Amino acid sequence: MKRAIFPGTFDPFTKGHHSIVMRGLEVFDSVIIAIGTNSDKTPMWPLDKRLQFINELFNDQSRITVETYTGLTMNYCKERNATHIIRGLRSSKDFSYEQPIAQTNRALSGIETVFFASDPELTHISSTIVRDIAQYEGDIGSFLPD
Secondary structure, three states, X not given: OOEEEEEEOOOOOOXXXXXXXXXXXXXXXXXXXXXXXXXOOOOOOOHHHHHHHHHHHOOOOOOEEXXXXXXXXXXXXXXXXXXXXXXXXXXHHHHHHHHHHHHHHHHHHXXXXXXXXXXXXXXXXXXXXXXXXXXXXXXXXXXXXX
């Protein structure tokens, strides 16, 4: 069984994230959406709310599970018997950030990272931008899954 982890803070979980998960299911038998903590980020939405929202979004998908974790992603992958990490790329800037992490994970644990280029119509969406809009009470509905 090929199991993949899609790690992130998902603050919030956007249409771009949703697209990556669904495309991951075309390649992997199961996908674990792993909500992690990042000491460099202060989340806008509490962890329990993010977990609840993503669980409700995928409640009819038996091949998707949503969990939380702390620590190194590669250690979490080993704990969950995952063979791959899924990451989405919107731009070359994302690739420049993600590539050394993927190479380090592979060197230290043998876990491969699979990159999915974002759908062109979703490339402009980032959790950071959505948080900024929400902070000033703007309408974020068009950036989030239905």
